[in-house]
Amino acid sequence: MSEKQSxxxxxxxxxxxxSYPFFAQLAxxxxxxxxxxxxxxxxxxxxxxxxxxxxxxxxxxxxxxxxPGLIQVVYELNGPVRVSDEDRVKLREAWTAWKNGVSVDxxxxxxxxxxxxxxxxxxxxxxxxxxxxxxxxTQALEFMRQLTICSRSCLKENLxxxxxxxxxxxxxxxxxxxxxxxxxxxRITIVTDWFGDPAFFNGKDNxxxxxxxxxxxxxxxxxxxxxxxxxxPSPDLxxxxxxxQWHTAxxxxxxxxxxVDMVADATAGLSIHAMRQLLLASDxxxxxxxxxxxxxxxxxxxxxxxxxxxIEFKKPIHTLKDCVGFSKLKEFLHTYLIPRMxxxxxxxxxxxAIAGPIGGGKTFIFEAVAAELDIPxxxxxxxxxxxxxxxDVIFERLRRVLEALEKVVIFVDEADTQxxxxxxGAHETERRLTGKIQAMMSDTKLRGRVIWxxxxxxxxxxxxxxxxxxxxxxxIIPVLDPVGEDRxxxxxxxxxxTKIADEELVDWLDREGLEEDFSSAGFSALRSQFKAIPPKxxxxxxxxxxxxxxxxxxxxRRYQTLQALINCTRRSLLPDPNISDDQxxxxxxxxxxxxxxxxx
Numbered sequence: 001m002s003e004k005q006s007x008x009x010x011x012x013x014x015x016x017x018x019s020y021p022f023f024a025q026l027a028x029x030x031x032x033x034x035x036x037x038x039x040x041x042x043x044x045x046x047x048x049x050x051x052x053x054x055x056x057x058x059x060x061x062x063x064x065x066x067x068p069g070l071i072q073v074v075y076e077l078n079g080p081v082r083v084s085d086e087d088r089v090k091l092r093e094a095w096t097a098w099k100n101g102v103s104v105d106x107x108x109x110x111x112x113x114x115x116x117x118x119x120x121x122x123x124x125x126x127x128x129x130x131x132x133x134x135x136x137x138t139q140a141l142e143f144m145r146q147l148t149i150c151s152r153s154c155l156k157e158n159l160x161x162x163x164x165x166x167x168x169x170x171x172x173x174x175x176x177x178x179x180x181x182x183x184x185x186x187r188i189t190i191v192t193d194w195f196g197d198p199a200f201f202n203g204k205d206n207x208x209x210x211x212x213x214x215x216x217x218x219x220x221x222x223x224x225x226x227x228x229x230x231x232x233p234s235p236d237l238x239x240x241x242x243x244x245q246w247h248t249a250x251x252x253x254x255x256x257x258x259x260v261d262m263v264a265d266a267t268a269g270l271s272i273h274a275m276r277q278l279l280l281a282s283d284x285x286x287x288x289x290x291x292x293x294x295x296x297x298x299x300x301x302x303x304x305x306x307x308x309x310x311i312e313f314k315k316p317i318h319t320l321k322d323c324v325g326f327s328k329l330k331e332f333l334h335t336y337l338i339p340r341m342x343x344x345x346x347x348x349x350x351x352x353a354i355a356g357p358i359g360g361g362k363t364f365i366f367e368a369v370a371a372e373l374d375i376p377x378x379x380x381x382x383x384x385x386x387x388x389x390x391x392d393v394i395f396e397r398l399r400r401v402l403e404a405l406e407k408v409v410i411f412v413d414e415a416d417t418q419x420x421x422x423x424x425g426a427h428e429t430e431r432r433l434t435g436k437i438q439a440m441m442s443d444t445k446l447r448g449r450v451i452w453x454x455x456x457x458x459x460x461x462x463x464x465x466x467x468x469x470x471x472x473x474x475x476i477i478p479v480l481d482p483v484g485e486d487r488x489x490x491x492x493x494x495x496x497x498t499k500i501a502d503e504e505l506v507d508w509l510d511r512e513g514l515e516e517d518f519s520s521a522g523f524s525a526l527r528s529q530f531k532a533i534p535p536k537x538x539x540x541x542x543x544x545x546x547x548x549x550x551x552x553x554x555x556x557r558r559y560q561t562l563q564a565l566i567n568c569t570r571r572s573l574l575p576d577p578n579i580s581d582d583q584x585x586x587x588x589x590x591x592x593x594x595x596x597x598x599x600x
Contacts, residue, residue: 020048022232023064030160030206035228037195037207039166039214042232043400047243047272054243054272057210057232061162071157073147075140077165081133087157088130091147094154096122103154137169138186145194148205159205166209167216188218201226215392234404235272240264243272247279255288266294269404274301302378305397314379314411316371323365324493325486325520329479332573333365337475338372344407344448350441351452353415353472355459355564356479357557359521362455363413365479370453375407380418395436402440402450415454416461434463441471458600460563467567477573478564481517490523497531498541505538513545517557522550559594562587 022040029035040057047054050063062072071090074082083091097103099122133140144161151159163169170188173179180188194200195207214222214229221227235243241264248256256263256279267275278297282289299313320330340349354362370377402408412418419434441452454472456462467473482490491509495501514522526548535541566587571577 019238022230026208026230029228029230033204035226036201036203036205037209037224037227039209039211039217039222039227039229040232041211041214041229042396043234043271044210044212044232045271045273046232046235047276049242049246054246054276058162058164061208065160069157071155071159073144073159073161075133075144075161075163077137077168078135079133081130081140081143090155090157091150092123092126095126095147095150098150098154099125138183138190141169141187141190141194144207145190148194148200148203148207151205152199152203161205161207162210163207164210167211167213170209170218170221172216172218172222188220192220192224195221195224195227213393213396215396234269234400235275236404237264237268239272240267240270240275243275244279247276251279251283253279253283253286255286256282259288262291263289263294265406266291267298268406269298269401270301298376302401305401306394309382310394311381311398312379314367314370314377316367316377318364318368319371320365320368323361323368324523325482325489326361326365326479327486327489329365329477329573332477332570333369333372337477338369341373341451346444346447348448349451349474350447350470351410351450351454351472352475352477353454353456353459353462353467353567354477354479355456355560355567357481357519357560357564358457358553359519359557360457360479360481361520362457362479364520366411366453366455370409370411373409373451375409376405377409377411380410380412382418391433395433399436399440402446405449407449407451409451409453411453411455413455415456416458419463419466434465438463438465438471441466457560458563459567473569476567476569478561478568480561480564480575481519482523483575487518490520494523494527495530495541497527498534500535500538500541502538505541508542509545513542515550517554518550519557522548555594555597555599559591559599562591562594566591 022042026038026040029038044057046057048057048060050060055063058074058076062074065072071083071087073091076082096119100119129139129143133143141163144163148159148161151157170191171180171184173184209217211217241260244256244260244263247253248260263275263278267278270278274297278289278293281293303311303313320333323330337349337352340347342348354366356362402410419437440446440450452472454462454466459467459476465471467476481487488506488510491506491514492501495505495509526545529544529548530541535544565574566584568574571579576583
């Protein structure tokens with residue numbers, strides 16, 4: 001038997017014009033022997049520069065790992081186990097020697113002897129295994145496992161086995177083997193035995209599994225400590241610029257040449273595939289790419305990746321000037337919140353939680369804040385999926401998008417229902433998702449780039465881990481029912497369409513006509529009625545107001561108001577900044593009383 005040679009180093013740097021840190025990380029893992037089984041996940045369906053052109057990831061890996069002393073074995077779904085013609089001969093001879101218990105030299109020497117037929121039989125067996133792999137993933141995996149055993153004793157070269165669609169070959173099934181068919185169970189057993197074999201992980205051969213998310217691979221494999229991960233991010237600014245320059249040079253489109261920097265900057269969040277579509281459209285029209293073209297492409301691409309039911313891009317058209325009342329709050333937003341959110345580094349706020357009773361105007365005000373910031377606004381609608389493993393995939397796609405964008409606001413309405421608990425009663429997926437969201441909120445790499453605005457009428461139901469300082473707990477803002485001059489401003493706005501406005505009517509409505517805890521939503525509802533059916537005079541207007549009853553949610557709104565006041569993190573935003581500890585204790589006592597009545 002021939003002695004296995006030392007590890008064959010892979011190139012660890014790409015051409016300067018297109019650097020890929022993920023490939024350097026993969027090469028370091030292989031060259032150092034840290035692991036012999038690696039999951040490559042993330043942006044695996046994109047194009048990558050191999051030094052000549054942009055190609056799919058599998059082809060990129062084949063190009064970049066084509067070095068002496070290394071045999072590439074590629075298995076793609078519904079295809080054969082592929083090797084080059086030259087390497088096929090080497091593997092066939094090694095297989096023949098291994099199966100017959102002799103060295104490769106003996107196989108070659110005995111070719112002309114009478115017993116040479118048994119060697120030919122093994123060669124035909126090898127070729128048959130390559131062909132039988134088509135449409136039979138179970139046999140393909142077992143064959144490749146045996147190749148690594150053969151390699152350790154009968155092959156001078158090292159094997160690099162690249163397997164695509166690992167999430168389809170070895171599906172997670174939420175870890176429940178009862179949900180899996182016999183073929184899937186067999187494949188999981190084969191790979192578990194393969195990667196868990198000390199002779200394999202102490203050897204020199206390597207297996208790379210490609211899957212969009214490690215969480216989609218069955219946990220019996222994905223959780224093996226000897227299986228490491230390499231994450232491929234979305235293209236960064238340098239990568240987008242390189243592709244734009246490369247495409248322009250090859251297409252000869254002078255319309256793009258003058259806008260390379262703008263295109264690279266404005267396409268943050270796009271894959272190379274999506275950029276290619278944008279650039280090809282410019283090639284066809286011979287017109288330069290406009291900012292609105294890139295914005296539309298980014299929005300369409302991100303929504304296609306995450307799904308319309310997960311996120312949407314919001315373009316608020318109203319600003320704080322359009323918000324009635326809330327004078328103290330608006331001053332705080334202008335002088336403190338917006339300037340801090342615009343900062344680019346760790347001086348920026350990670351976000352804010354906005355609390356207050358239902359119908360208080362939280363969403364409208366902070367949509368205006370988002371408009372004032374003048375940066376993309378992503379509305380997070382529902383990050384959970386009904387399908388096993390898909391919640392983790394959606395989160396990982398979201399994270400790749402956020403890491404690629406230069407600056408973005410994440411707007412979450414009803415945040416207490418979006419982000420669940422991490423306690424014992426929560427489902428494992430719920431705990432994992434909430435934990436990942438919390439980690440992302442405090443991630444220093446995203447500080448100054450991702451701003452979280454969480455709206456909730458039930459701030460007490462938001463996880464304490466999210467409410468802590470360093471996340472949105474840096475700033476919890478109460479949005480309360482208008483009082484004093486703010487309430488009168490709302491009244492003037494409400495009766496504005498009637499053309500009957502006078503201060504005497506305003507004073508009557510403030511003192512007698514409207515309840516003390518009249519909400520912003522209530523003012524808006526009456527204004528809408530006045531616009532639809534304008535009253536003839538002040539007496540008719542008063543009659544309409546007397547006829548208007550608020551829903552029977554007064555105690556619920558009181559409970560939510562108290563929770564907003566208790567959780568507020570700025571004295572200056574409270575109705576009474578000089579509130580005493582005794583007064584806060586009275587609020588907490590009132591909260592417990594309402595809870596004893598079943599109010600939550």
